[in-house]
Amino acid sequence: MRQLVAGNWKMNGLGADLAELEALKPAMPGAACEVAVCPPATLLARAAWIAKGAVALGGQDCHAEAAGAFTGDVSAEMLKDAGAAYVIVGHSERRQYHGETDAQVAAKAQAAWRAGLHAIICIGESEAQRDSGQASEICHRQIEGSVPLEADGANTAIAYEPIWAIGTGKTATCDDIAAMHRHIRGCLVERLGPKSAGIRILYGGSVKPANAAEILALDDVGGALVGGASLKAQDFLAIIAAARKT
Numbered sequence: 600m601r602q603l604v605a606g607n608w609k610m611n612g613l614g615a616d617l618a619e620l621e622a623l624k625p626a627m628p629g630a631a632c633e634v635a636v637c638p639p640a641t642l643l644a645r646a647a648w649i650a651k652g653a654v655a656l657g658g659q660d661c662h663a664e665a666a667g668a669f670t671g672d673v674s675a676e677m678l679k680d681a682g683a684a685y686v687i688v689g690h691s692e693r694r695q696y697h698g699e700t701d702a703q704v705a706a707k708a709q710a711a712w713r714a715g716l717h718a719i720i721c722i723g724e725s726e727a728q729r730d731s732g733q734a735s736e737i738c739h740r741q742i743e744g745s746v747p748l749e750a751d752g753a754n755t756a757i758a759y760e761p762i763w764a765i766g767t768g769k770t771a772t773c774d775d776i777a778a779m780h781r782h783i784r785g786c787l788v789e790r791l792g793p794k795s796a797g798i799r800i801l802y803g804g805s806v807k808p809a810n811a812a813e814i815l816a817l818d819d820v821g822g823a824l825v826g827g828a829s830l831k832a833q834d835f836l837a838i839i840a841a842a843r844k845t
């Protein structure tokens with residue numbers, strides 16, 4: 600399975616920052632992994648113009664409906680039209696600050712597929728949940744609620760992002776990551792059966808050049824979802840270069 604390294608720019612980036620996207624292009628033909636950049640929606644069309652197909656693009660969220668009276672929202676069809684091939688759904692920042700539920704995340708994943716986008720469905724426990732020994736149960740529940748039964752390796756990746764590791768500089772230990780990815784794999788098999796084998800499980804949370812190689816070498820780590828370190832081409836390229844070669 601080819602790894603996927605996706606950059607989530609979050610609410611960062613003005614037109615001038617597209618120079619970072621431009622700077623990724625020369626390295627793309629030699630990349631061992633699939634690469635995607637998810638800029639804010641305002642930059643997507645301009646990013647597509649710059650990427651010219653050399654770097655895949657994604658949205659950071661989508662509405663479940665294709666169109667309608669939903670002021671301020673962006674549909675999966677609009678992302679596709681602007682040049683996206685991927686969309687992140689259910690990011691913990693959406694769940695936390697916008698109150699998104701598992702059912703809404705599942706509907707967004709289905710919207711992504713309807714538009715022809717690859718869904719990156721995010722799950723992950725909070726620090727309090729981990730400290731009280733609930734991490735495995737939380738991820739199990741989020742998979743049951745957020746991953747529709749039609750998911751397979753061609754349309755979906757899962758991103759495991761422990762909330763306490765996002766933007767904090769704290770990374771889960773390699774043992775913790777490997778154990779949780781094993782657990783998530785088991786949950787996917789239980790929910791989806793054998794077809795779940797093709798679904799990549801990405802790790803996210805303070806992935807940076809210094810730790811990318813050891814994380815991306817772990818069993819059943821199918822790639823990385825990178826926040827802060829995706830904003831600078833030099834750092835993001837170092838993470839891309841750390842992807843598994845096979």
Ligand code: 13P
Pocket residue numbers: 607690760764765766767768803804805806824825826827828
């Ligand atoms: P950081 O890499 O900045 O910790 O963010 C991770 C993340 O939330 C990616 O979606």
